Amino acid sequence: MDEKLSKKLRILADAAKYDASCSSSGAPKRKSDPDGLGSTVGTGICHAYTPDGRCVSLLKILLTNYCLFDCAYCVNRRSSNVKRAKFSVDEVVTLTVEFYKRNYIEGLFLSSGIIRSPDYTMEQMILVAKKLRRDHGFRGYIHLKTIPEASPWLIEEAGLWADRLSINLELPTEKSLEQLAPEKDGASIETAMAQMSERIEEAREERRHFSPAGQTTQMIVGADETTDADVLRKSATLYGHYAMKRVYYSAFSPIPDSSAILPLKSPPLMRENRLYQADWLLRYYGFDVDEIASSAEKGMLDLDVDPKLAWALKNRHRFPVDVNRAEREMLLRVPGLGARAVDKIVVARKHTTLRLEDVARLTSGLKRAKPFLITADHHPKARLDKLDLRERLIEKPEQLSLFV
Amino acid sequence: MTLHRITLKTGADLHGFRKAVRWLIAEELAPQHVMFAVDDAPGLFGDETVAIAPPVAIPKGVSRLIEQVVCHSDPERYALLYSLVWRVQNGERELLEVASDPLVHRIDLMARSVRRDLHKMHAFVRFRRMGGHELERFAAWFEPEHFILEAAAPFFVDRFRSMDWTILTPIGSARWDRHELAFGPPRRREDAPDEDSFEEGWRGYYESIFNPARVNPTAMRAEMPKKYWRNMPETAAIPGLIQTAAQRVERMIEQEATMPAKRTPERAIEAMWDQEPKTLEELNAIIAKAGPLVPGATQAVFGEGPHHAEIVFVGEQPGDQEDLQGRPFVGPAGKLLTQAMREAGIEREQVYLTNAVKHFKFEQRGHRRIHAKPTTGEVKHYRPWLMKELELVRPKLIVALGATAVLALSGKATPITRSRGRATFGPYQGYITVHPSYLLRLPDEATKREAYEAFLGDLRRIHDLAQADLETGELRLAAE
Known part of the structure; x- marks a missing residue:
């Protein structure tokens, strides 16, 4: 691979890494043509993991990190002194195809800084996708970042070539957007999200290709003052109004040459993790935002225990729950029991009466579940009301590298 | 026993x-x-x-x-x-x-x-291009934990069908020659190529996509156990990345914010917002460049007529003739429309004619190209262009010919029979009538004549409406 291209790749991958999403899931299953290249497998594949524990599934790059916008949280804002580079359309196509042939990646996740105009930038990104699909018969995964400031017809075009579209809201409130991202506007972001969601839904009904893996978005956590409860409320709205496949949370992380107006500290990774857990409770466990918010202190999730446990500790009167009798909905609310474990319990108990050791084979979270659960041979009795229950269930934090 | x-x-x-x-x-x-x-x-x-x-x-x-x-x-x-x-x-x-x-x-x-x-085999196999072959050939060495080679191979066939590849393992080998999958005996690591010209670039990517502020090797190892590392070229970078992470983060935090080295590109920033097409020619160039958003079509068929016409007629989509000639309403339905306009006192040259969908969607049957009705989603793909087109023409009155035009103009599906007559489309005064192709499809002469008369009636009212001063709302209509 040519040296110049290698250098650009380093710059434009470095510039893309603050986007949390790398998922290649949700596309309909495809196989390659006799002359073409690529397939999709539904759940997606992670081809490697970096030492931050993150999955490398797609070639996640920017077309360019030159940008006319000046979003304070962003490493690529125009006032930053980072190194800049720009790929040509053909360079991105070559990298994608050659990396794909070596089985490094599932496909491409292309985003870009805004150059010349939002329309021009978006057109270049669409051109990459079009060339991959048309000139190379590429059937792998393509995720395109949509630029909400671009003309609406470009969204119509992008969805025909991409498997997934996304617009990052980045900041959950209009006020924060105004302060930290002067060129962005919450209303036009949501207009574009609505347009995509409507078109995705129509195409699904008509069995046509338009961003079949849906749309996603991302919010940065810790760059502004928004509370967890407000972040989650925003998420609930986004899931409800625009049928988001996922809302990603990205702990605000120190960036090279950062802006003077932002907090410079380690990223709030635990907070990010708790938000993801709460997000899952909203989507798969039948919780609503207010229930989660009510067990948060001043709108912030408990960092020591997971949000389901936090809710259970504040709602002890709803427990203990009998694993052999309780409704599925209530089992889902037991700390330490995941949705899959609950499904197995519900099926298994038709044939047998579950004891504690049986439950232990179905979940790895038995320690957390035990005080809230009745089995054939176990009843927590008064233990549930003990004041030190929370302390006893706190996961011992892993030794921080700082103290080593 | x-x-x-x-x-x-x-x-x-x-x-x-x-x-x-x-x-x-x-x-x-x-x-x-x-x-x-x-x-x-x-x-x-x-x-x-x-x-x-x-x-x-x-x-x-x-x-x-x-x-x-x-x-x-x-x-x-x-x-x-x-x-x-x-x-x-x-x-x-x-x-x-x-x-x-x-x-x-x-x-x-x-x-x-x-x-x-x-x-993990699907994920972690790394192909290397083999030297000494004119056509591209790839090979990979992999060490699975279980006896999965035969179960894993079809995935690689589905994905790399046009590639010639071999996967070598200590439990057997698999070869795909673009036509057939064949399994062979166990092989040794030395049988696979030991380098590939894209590996350095890939390692560079791997290093750059890593965020040192989030270092978490435990999470990495849980998903990518060490036993797989030796056959993955990028993992050579791992020790260095972990070792320098803390230092890199410290440096970022300690470093004071710098002043931008370049001055603010005021003019470029202002120019960035000036991206909207300002003329129909500019808009049409955008449509032409995008290509069809429906299956079929040899070319885009744009609207035609005076740029600030008082009346805009919106049809469904170009037909076979329109697609070949690149002009709207020149096929049989277009001819009928032109004739009816003339009878109703509307000059075709004075109005602007366009379609909701700018490309001919068709299905090929033998030598014939059969018109295929655009779906709701497809009509909406074209809607932003239509809206911009109308904004540029700024007509007094928009005539929707048929249900597709109504859908495109209003954003929702409405049956013609119930909504025929005057209408509003966003900021525009509108009128809903049938598409002339509907008249051509009617089976017997009597109904055809009747429907044509009704269509003529609509066109006459449209003519009168356009004459009236719509802006002040004062309608001087002979018919009303």
Whole structure:
């Protein structure tokens, strides 16, 4: 691979890494043509993991990190002194195809800084996708970042070539957007999200290709003052109004040459993790935002225990729950029991009466579940009301590298 | 009772196991009387001769589980699977539903381990281009944990069908020559190429996409266990990345914010917002460049007429003739429209004619290109262009010809029969009537004439409406 291209790749991958999403899931299953290249497998594949524990599934790059916008949280804002580079359309196509042939990646996740105009930038990104699909018969995964400031017809075009579209809201409130991202506007972001969601839904009904893996978005956590409860409320709205496949949370992380107006500290990774857990409770466990918010202190999730446990500790009167009798909905609310474990319990108990050791084979979270659960041979009795229950269930934090 | 020794071949001997199970079940031999051994040279130690026995009807879930678990590297796998089959055949038909049962649990863990190894093989195989071949050929060396080569290969066929590739492993090899998949003997690491010209670039990507502020090697190792590392070129970067992470973050935090080295590009920023097309020519150039958003079409067919016409007629989509000539309303329906306009006193040259969808969507049947109705979603793909087009023409009145035009103009589907007549489309005064092609499709002359008269009536009202001063709302209409 040519040296110049290698250098650009380093710059434009470095510039893309603050986007949390790398998922290649949700596309309909495809196989390659006799002359073409690529397939999709539904759940997606992670081809490697970096030492931050993150999955490398797609070639996640920017077309360019030159940008006319000046979003304070962003490493690529125009006032930053980072190194800049720009790929040509053909360079991105070559990298994608050659990396794909070596089985490094599932496909491409292309985003870009805004150059010349939002329309021009978006057109270049669409051109990459079009060339991959048309000139190379590429059937792998393509995720395109949509630029909400671009003309609406470009969204119509992008969805025909991409498997997934996304617009990052980045900041959950209009006020924060105004302060930290002067060129962005919450209303036009949501207009574009609505347009995509409507078109995705129509195409699904008509069995046509338009961003079949849906749309996603991302919010940065810790760059502004928004509370967890407000972040989650925003998420609930986004899931409800625009049928988001996922809302990603990205702990605000120190960036090279950062802006003077932002907090410079380690990223709030635990907070990010708790938000993801709460997000899952909203989507798969039948919780609503207010229930989660009510067990948060001043709108912030408990960092020591997971949000389901936090809710259970504040709602002890709803427990203990009998694993052999309780409704599925209530089992889902037991700390330490995941949705899959609950499904197995519900099926298994038709044939047998579950004891504690049986439950232990179905979940790895038995320690957390035990005080809230009745089995054939176990009843927590008064233990549930003990004041030190929370302390006893706190996961011992892993030794921080700082103290080593 | 004696112990029956069954010997199976090394690897995932599904065939041998299946044959053995049939015989064992037919002979009613309980698991405690059976012993499974794995050997490539059976028959040496006085093994049981397995006779042909009829198939055993076992639940689908169980046979699927067997297919996976025979791939496991644990020598005990066959004995465990036979215990499962025995119990299922002897009164516990729904045993798999009891996920908490110790045997089911153990076999499930084994199946999961096999599936995980398969998934990791799909993920972690790294092809290298082989030298000395004119056509591209690729090869990879991989060390799976279980006997999964044959189960894993179809994935690579589906994905790299046009590539010539070989996967070499210590348990066998697979070769795809663009036509056929063939399995061969075990191979050695040295048989695969030891480099590839894209690996350095890939390693550079891997290093750059890593965020040192989030370093978490435990999470990485959970998903990418060390045993896979030696065959993945990017992992050479891992120790260095972990070692320097803390230092890199510290430097970022300590460094004070710098002043921008370049001045603010005021003019470029202002120009960036000036991206909207300002003329129909500019808009049409954008449409032409985008290409069709529906299947079919040789070219885009743009609107036609004076740029600030008082009336805009919106049809459905260009037809066969329009597509060939590149002009709207020149086919049979267009001719009928032109004739009706003339009779109603509307000059075709004075109005602007366009379509909701700018490309001819068709299905090829033999030599004929058959018109295909655009779906709701397809009509909406074209809607932003239509809206911009109308904004540039700024007509007094918009005429929707047929249901597709109504959908495009209003954003929702409305039947013509109920909405025919005056309408509003966003900020515009509108009028809804049928599409002239509807008149052509009517079967008998009498209905055709009747419908044509009604259409003429609509056009006359449209003519009058356009004459009236719509802006002040004062309508001087002869017909009303």
